[in-house]
Amino acid sequence: MPASTNAVSLPAHRRRKEARPAELTAAALDLFVEKGYAATRLEDVAAAAGVSKGTLYLYFESKEALFKAVVREGLLPALAEGEKRVAEFSGSSADLLREVGWGMWQLIGAQRIGGIPKLIFAEARNFPEIARFYHEEVILRGIALIRSVIERGVASGEFRPVAIEPMIPIVLAPLLMRMIWRHSLDICEAARIPDESYLNGYFDLVLHGLCAGEVQ
Amino acid sequence: MPASTNAVSLPAHRRRKEARPAELTAAALDLFVEKGYAATRLEDVAAAAGVSKGTLYLYFESKEALFKAVVREGLLPALAEGEKRVAEFSGSSADLLREVGWGMWQLIGAQRIGGIPKLIFAEARNFPEIARFYHEEVILRGIALIRSVIERGVASGEFRPVAIEPMIPIVLAPLLMRMIWRHSLDICEAARIPDESYLNGYFDLVLHGLCAGEVQ
Amino acid sequence: MPASTNAVSLPAHRRRKEARPAELTAAALDLFVEKGYAATRLEDVAAAAGVSKGTLYLYFESKEALFKAVVREGLLPALAEGEKRVAEFSGSSADLLREVGWGMWQLIGAQRIGGIPKLIFAEARNFPEIARFYHEEVILRGIALIRSVIERGVASGEFRPVAIEPMIPIVLAPLLMRMIWRHSLDICEAARIPDESYLNGYFDLVLHGLCAGEVQ
Amino acid sequence: MPASTNAVSLPAHRRRKEARPAELTAAALDLFVEKGYAATRLEDVAAAAGVSKGTLYLYFESKEALFKAVVREGLLPALAEGEKRVAEFSGSSADLLREVGWGMWQLIGAQRIGGIPKLIFAEARNFPEIARFYHEEVILRGIALIRSVIERGVASGEFRPVAIEPMIPIVLAPLLMRMIWRHSLDICEAARIPDESYLNGYFDLVLHGLCAGEVQ
DNA sequence: GATGAATGAGGCTTCATTCAT
DNA sequence: CATGAATGAAGCCTCATTCAT
DSSP: OTTTTGGGGSOHHHHHHHHHHHHHHHHHHHHHHHHOTTTOOHHHHHHHTTSOHHHHHHHOSSHHHHHHHHHHHHHHHHHHHHHHHHHTOOSOHHHHHHHHHHHHIIIIITSGGGGHHHHHHHHTTTOHHHHHHHIIIIIHHHHHHHHHHHHHHHHHTSBOOOOHHHHHHHHHHHHHHHHHHHTTGGGSGGGOOOHHHHHHHHHHHHHHHHBSSSOO | OTTTTOGGGSOHHHHHHHHHHHHHHHHHHHHHHHHOTTTOOHHHHHHHTTSOHHHHHHHOSSHHHHHHHHHHHHHHHHHHHHHHHHHTOOSOHHHHHHHHHHHHIIIIITSGGGGHHHHHHHHTTTOHHHHHHHIIIIIHHHHHHHHHHHHHHHHHTSBOOOOHHHHHHHHHHHHHHHHHHHTTGGGSGGGOOOHHHHHHHHHHHHHHHHBSSSOO | OTTGGGGGGSOHHHHHHHHHHHHHHHHHHHHHHHHOTTTOOHHHHHHHTTSOHHHHHHHOSSHHHHHHHHHHHHHHHHHHHHHHHHHTOOSOHHHHHHHHHHHHIIIIITSGGGGHHHHHHHHTTTOHHHHHHHIIIIIHHHHHHHHHHHHHHHHHTSBOOOOHHHHHHHHHHHHHHHHHHHTTGGGSGGGOOOHHHHHHHHHHHHHHHHBSSSOO | OTTTTOGGGSOHHHHHHHHHHHHHHHHHHHHHHHHOTTTOOHHHHHHHTTSOHHHHHHHOSSHHHHHHHHHHHHHHHHHHHHHHHHHTOOSOHHHHHHHHHHHHIIIIITSGGGGHHHHHHHHTTTOHHHHHHHIIIIIHHHHHHHHHHHHHHHHHTSBOOOOHHHHHHHHHHHHHHHHHHHTTGGGSGGGOOOHHHHHHHHHHHHHHHHBSSSOO
């Protein structure tokens, strides 16, 4: 993303070469999310990225390394962007929570990377190292984001003085759950849930649940 | 054969034969939840159940059939018990919601079958048939349970007149998410969340979010 | 077959017990002929004979032993009967050859044991011991039968003075081939050949081929 | 890729890739003929072709596909050659029959593909589709060949006016039987028959059986 | 760098054989 | 004797990984 302007000046095959890892992780993400780690074949990943099986090994030393790259690189840019938005926000805490919720949805949930949580929860036990990384680098930062919002609201008197720590994962849960659902049971047409009304209901419940007086 | 009504009179190997499928699905559940479908080796399932690889095939015709049996038989009894409790309940809607929430936790979340949701969400795309079954037989019944609680509260004036349908999965989400979490990121000690405070926070948020006046 | 009269005096379950091996070899013959040795499952053999898998091992110590029994016991009675008929025969050598040919067809080819040649030719290399047994006990006796017929005809001047030894397997071939065909390509409707016209054509060719003057 | 018409310019591994299927079917033919379909292990086939187990699956998608390739590709070239020889033949019908008989023996019976008939007759019931293919593409063409010879001889008055259709499989039988025998009971030294005298006896019998006057 | 043929360890599944009842 | 549950060796097949071109 940064310095995308000078890419134009590079010869085409060079640009291609530099883009390869990202093309591969993108293809791998889709397949890992769809089939899970074990059921994903590297040959399919390579084919989806338009290269041969051997080429994949020029960029990633093993299936596990590819998996880690997918998970490591997936959410961090979106998280950073979310943190920036929050830092720059000025307005009511209710609106801030809406900003955070919609932001998580637009930057993550509605993107391909929105499949990563499903992947993580599915594979955490097989890759404890990944689980730890993910917890520290992603979950804790998401938690910090929510915490800052709730603390801000409680401090300003806008929110009730709730027990903050346990509340954080609870507030996070419906957003995460929606992401997971979208990549699993949503394949059943009957189980599909529209995002708009889901998020509106979410804010309705959570803000009424948190606000001291009227929800603004 | 003789006196088949009296289990005691059955020959030992016959009693064994009747218990085997349950022993096998129990072992399989643990391993499927821990490792996922693809990464679970049938030999390990058999060993965990104390039998040899071949024995498994006397009771289940394939790995997939075993998986389906695990999922099919897992939650249905607990669901039925939950529905019974709700039907027999008399008290405030807030207490009913607490009853349902704790019930789901005690009957499902805190049991081994509490790993099934993780399994389902992880494998739904690989087993669309299972996904459909699970949605129809489990999810819809859970939804109906929550719906009846919210409708009851709204009808009695205890709850605000919220949009009920979108609210259901939102109310369900923190419970499901907790079950999933328990079988994935909970392996990170730092990510572990105590059930008691989680559920208390959950009821605090949801009941404040739903109730029209004071939460009872 | 011998002493079949006193069977009546035995208690039923005793008769059953004595009949078991024959019932098992009969069932095994059908399946071996249909599927070949390796593809035949002992469970299917037992089921076809109406007993359990374990029972089979009370009478035959292994799959190979069962196979040998099938082959050993199959053709010998029919051969003996054929030899008896030839010994008692008086008439022209042409008629004797017709008698032998029809006899082989009626006593063997048209019976279930008519599948044994296909079985032998298919499995001879896997069971050299069986092949040797079969050659010595069955083939050589069949050859001797044909030889005696040809020698008789040549001696009487009815047949041309052909080279007898090479002629024997040639004369035998169409009969064997018909038996094999019947248990293989005859499953293609289009490949089915009527026995009557086949045998008539056979005698027409062979007798014209052997006879010195007019065929009688 | 470059100059694909010139095999010499192809990279070695490419030339190898093109030769592999034939090397594999050749190895498979030997083993299928020797042991039968079910008793042949793909690992042995691969080893006989000098490759590993996995390589086989680069060229044939299953054991059954390999089997079909062996049967499909085996006899067709030899048949075509045989048909060509017959079409170009000019001479007496007796000599034509000798030409066909010897041709079948030299082009098929004496070659490795001479084991295919044994294989087909042994496995026809397990592979009805193969049986149909074989009947239509091979047997019927062989029958047509013999029919044309007999019809030619009857038309010219050289052969008696026999019933042609039933005669065809009878005339074919000793040749087929010899091929089958060669790959089965010939392992018994005592059962071995010299080809030369067998074929001479065959022509002696069949031509005396068919010819109207003296055999030429 | 890029390719794709080759490898072989490993998992699912079958089935001959055993043995407690 | 008869049963059928249990075993485990063995075969088919997949796929992550390597390496010659």
